[in-house]
Amino acid sequence: MxxxxxxxxxxxxxxxxxxxxxxxxxxxxxxxxxxxxxxxxxxxxxxxxxxxxxxxxxxxxxxxxxxxxxxxxxxFKMLGGAYAIARLLCDEYQLDINVFDFDTLKNDIKEKMTFATATDGNHGRGVAWAANKLGQNAVVYMPKGSADERVNNIRALGAECIVTDMNYDDTVRLAIKTAEECGWKIVQDTAWEGYTKxxxxxxxxxxxxxxxxxxxxxxxxxxxxxxxxxxxxxxxxxxxxxxxxxxxxxxxxxxxxxxxxxxxxxxxxxxxxxxxxxxxxxxxxxxxxxxxxxxxxxxxxxxxxxxxxxxxxxxxxxxxxxxxxxxxxxxxxxxxxxxxxxxxxxxxxxxxxxxxxxxxxxxxxxxxxxxxxxxxxxxxxxxxxxxxxxxxxxxxxxxx
Structure with missing residues (x-):
């Protein structure tokens, strides 16, 4: 060679x-x-x-x-998104993560929640997958230039997917702002002041x-x-x-x-x-x-x-x-x-x-x-x- x-x-x-x-x-x-x-x-x-x-x-x-x-x-990304959503819901409904069950919780949730995130593709797909498993809503923001295949994979899981005209970090900021305005739960794989859990x-x-x-x-x-x-x-x-x-x-x-x-x-x-x-x-x-x-x-x-x-x-x-x-x-x-x-x-x-x-x-x-x-x-x-x-x-x- x-x-x-x-x-x-x-x-x-x-x-x-x-x-x-x-x-x-x-x-x-x-x-x-x-x-x-x-x-x-x-x-x-x-x-x-x-x-x-x-x-x-x-x-x-x-x-x-x-x-x-x-x-x-x-x-690999669903490993993080699914676990975080499960932990979030356990906090919300006073449940024990050690006995968490997707099917049981899906039936127990009285009002649909919306999980929002920004992604280059794989993290958003994992969040959409977990939301779909639980019968919840997901809104996923992606940066400019995102591949159609990655967008379509997210939409196939029932999530709303919005491709922005911004880079990744600015797309994260948009997702946070919109989630706060709409009362959605932000599920992001980076942290900032006041958002670490x-x-x-x-x-x-x-x-x-x-x-x-x-x-x-x-x-x-x-x-x-x-x-x-x-x-x-x-x-x-x-x-x-x-x-x-x-x-x-x-x-x-x-x-x-x-x-x-x-x-x-x-x-x-x-x-x-x-x-x-x-x-x-x-x-x-x-x-x-x-x-x-x-x-x-x-x-x-x-x-x-x-x-x-x-x-x-x-x-x-x-x-x-x-x-x-x-x-x-x-x-x-x-x-x-x-x-x-x-x-x-x-x-x-x-x-x-x-x-x-x-x-x-x-x-x-x-x-x-x-x-x-x-x-x-x-x-x-x-x-x-x-x-x-x-x-x-x-x-x-x-x-x-």
Whole structure:
């Protein structure tokens, strides 16, 4: 295979202190997983072992948690949205989350509630799915340029879907304003002053996938990963999952790499800031990784990443496109993984580093060697099938 150069800015976390989060713990993860296990149709998503790819790039093991199989939604996001809505309703009706039942509650709700959110696609679909399961209403706002397939998937669940002429962060502000005016319940995966409970529940809901992966590693004779690569938009998934894994293994025992598109790298910029404060990114954030096209860090996730992440990465879109092609066209007997733009960037980073002219320096910087066990999260499948084909079949965003 050719040697090629893709843009990857890898920065050590200058603010690391290893302090664990009290919000994203083993106990909270098990509480969330117990809830998800009671949802009709629940099955753990597969943890795929890419042994041929691992051998090719000289690491011990590459494990991919494949969220493209999460229910019939092709992405992990429902884990957060459904759990948060359930917790919200338990508060509303004085119920115990440990005995929560979708069907019973659906019959007990006397007046329909409306849940509102802003989304790049997958989070809104998860909120619409949960509202549909409960016979409630959902209103979903999406930023300009949203793919028709993602819009149609949300509407197919009975939700109202409104595509704005704004970027993601401004769309969030519009959703909040409208929800307050209409008396709707806002279910958003980022936090702000006075709004932390629901996004905390959403992030705790995401930890189910990590708890599943920890159990599934035993099947692959893996005691624990040495590395975890986590993609970040606002940092909700990355913060929740890293918080849980650090509580389980200790931050000092896990090399964690947080990856973003260079057009929306607010976490990366926060990580290299002098004071460790959150840094916002504005503009259109025109990246193919639409699930990561967020310019303002989640203030609940950022402290976890600031304290426990090993490194932050800002990379060009071709890194994600490379990951889509690598996962969809596997080496040898490796299983095929259908991964969308935001889901594939971790695999893309691994391969882009290995085939870079500065391979040795990049692999050493990320601490990758023959003993490394790398955990990747494929957060979505081909949620935009048209663009998936453009990348994987037609070579959009080429490597060379």
């Amino acid at each position: 050719s040697i090629f150069s893709l843009k990857m800015e890898i920065a050590d976390n200058r603010h690391y202190n290893g302090q664990l989060s009290s919000l994203f713990t083993i106990d909270e993860a098990e509480k969330a997983r117990a809830f998800h296990q009671k949802v009709e149709g629940y099955q753990p998503t597969p943890l795929q072992s890419l042994d041929c790819l691992a051998k090719e790039i000289g690491v011990g093991k590459i494990l991919v948690k494949d969220e493209s199989h999460r229910f019939d939604l092709c992405a 629901i996004p905390t529940w959403i992030m705790q809901g995401y930890t189910t996938l990590a708890a599943e992966a920890v159990d599934q590693m035993k099947i692959h004779a893996v005691a624990k990963p040495t590395h975890v690569f986590l993609q970040a938009g606002v940092g909700a998934l990355a913060g929740g999952v890293l918080g849980y894994l650090c509580d389980l293994y200790g931050a000092e025992n896990l090399h964690s790499v947080i990856i973003e598109p260079d057009q929306a790298d607010c976490i990366y910029r926060s990580g290299i800031s002098a004071d460790g404060g959150m840094v916002n990114v504005g503009g259109d954030m025109a990246t193919i990784m639409v699930g990561l096209a967020c310019g303002e860090p989640n203030p609940l996730g950022w402290p976890v990443l600031r304290d426990c992440a090993t490194q932050f990465v800002s990379c060009q879109d071709s890194v994600a496109a490379l990951g889509m092609r690598v996962l969809g066209n596997p080496l040898g007997d490796d299983p095929r993984v259908i991964s969308g733009e935001s889901g594939a960037v971790g695999a893309g980073l691994l391969v882009a580093a290995y085939y870079h002219p500065d391979r040795e320096a990049l692999m050493a910087k990320m601490g990758l060697n023959k003993d490394s066990v790398v955990l990747l999260i494929n957060t979505e499948g081909d949620t935009d099938p048209v663009h998936y084909r453009e990348v994987v079949w037609q070579g959009k965003h080429p490597t060379l």
